[in-house]
Amino acid sequence: MDKNIDLHLHTLHSDGELTAEALLKLAASKNLSCVSITDHDTFAAYATAPQIAESMGVELIPGIEISSMDKGRDVHILGYFCDIQNKEFSAALDIQHERRKDRIRASLEKLRNLGINIEYKLVEQFCTGVSIGRPHIAVAMIATGYVSSFSEAFDRYLGEGAPAYSPPIGMVSEEAISLIKKSGGLAVMAHPEYTNADDLIPKLVEWGIEGIEVYNYKTTKNVKKYKKIAQKYGLVETGGSDFHYEGITLLGEQHLPYSIVEELRARLS
Numbered sequence: 001m002d003k004n005i006d007l008h009l010h011t012l013h014s015d016g017e018l019t020a021e022a023l024l025k026l027a028a029s030k031n032l033s034c035v036s037i038t039d040h041d042t043f044a045a046y047a048t049a050p051q052i053a054e055s056m057g058v059e060l061i062p063g064i065e066i067s068s069m070d071k072g073r074d075v076h077i078l079g080y081f082c083d084i085q086n087k088e089f090s091a092a093l094d095i096q097h098e099r100r101k102d103r104i105r106a107s108l109e110k111l112r113n114l115g116i117n118i119e120y121k122l123v124e125q126f127c128t129g130v131s132i133g134r135p136h137i138a139v140a141m142i143a144t145g146y147v148s149s150f151s152e153a154f155d156r157y158l159g160e161g162a163p164a165y166s167p168p169i170g171m172v173s174e175e176a177i178s179l180i181k182k183s184g185g186l187a188v189m190a191h192p193e194y195t196n197a198d199d200l201i202p203k204l205v206e207w208g209i210e211g212i213e214v215y216n217y218k219t220t221k222n223v224k225k226y227k228k229i230a231q232k233y234g235l236v237e238t239g240g241s242d243f244h245y246e247g248i249t250l251l252g253e254q255h256l257p258y259s260i261v262e263e264l265r266a267r268l269s
C-alpha cells in the first residue's frame with residue numbers, strides 16, 4: 001500500500017480547531033504515514049505532538065508556517081525539519097506574535113469605524129494558542145451576531161480588499177527563509193495560487209527556498225502551471241491540505257506520495 005502524506009496541518013495552537021492529539025488521531029484514521037504540523041508562527045504543538053505521533057505510528061516532520069510579507073503582500077513560507085529549540089528562531093517568533101496582535105487591533109479599529117464593536121479581549125478568548133489571527137476575529141463576529149459565517153466575515157470585512165482588512169505586519173520573506181535555513185530546515189512557498197505573487201518566485205529561489213506547494217486545496221486550477229515552475233527552478237513539488245478543521249479542507253484526500261518527503265530529506269545539508 002502506498003504511503004500517503006500531508007505536510008500542511010494546523011492545530012488550535014494557531015488557527016486550527018483540533019488539539020495536536022485529535023489531529024494526529026484523525027491523520028492516523030486517514031491512513032497517513034507522515035505529516036507535518038505547520039501552525040502559524042509557532043512550534044507550540046511540538047511540546048506533545050512527537051510522543052503522540054510515535055504512539056500512533058505516524059511519522060511527524062517538524063514544521064511551521066511563517067506569515068511573512070513582501071511589499072505589503074502576505075507571503076507564507078513553510079519550514080520543514082527545523083530545529084524547534086533554535087534560540088534565534090524563537091526570539092524572532094516572539095516578535096512575530098506581537099506584530100500579529102498589532103494587526104488584529106488595527107482590523108478591530110476599522111471594524112469600529114464601520115459600527116462593529118468587538119473588543120480585543122473577546123477575540124483573544126477565541127485564540128487558544130499564541131498565534132492570534134483574522135479567523136479569531138471572524139469567530140468573535142459570529143459569536144456576537146455581526147455575521148453568520150466565516151465566509152461572510154472574510155468576504156464582507158476581513159479579506160484582502162475588504163473594509164476592515166489590515167495588511168500583514170510581519171517579517172520579510174527573505175528573513176523568514178533565512179531563519180528556517182539557519183535552524184537547519186528547508187523553506188517552501190505555501191499555496192502559490194492563493195498567494196498570487198508569482199513574480200516573487202525568482203527572488204524566493206534566490207533567497208533559498210527548496211520547494212513550492214504545488215498540491216494544496218487552494219491550488220486547484222493551476223497545478224500544471226506550478227509543476228512547470230517547480231521544474232524550471234529545480235524545486236521540490238510539495239503538498240498538503242492546509243487543514244484547519246473538518247468540513248473545510250479534506251485531510252488525506254490528495255493522496256500525496258512519500259517520495260516528496262524523500263526528496264525534501266535529500267536536500268538537508
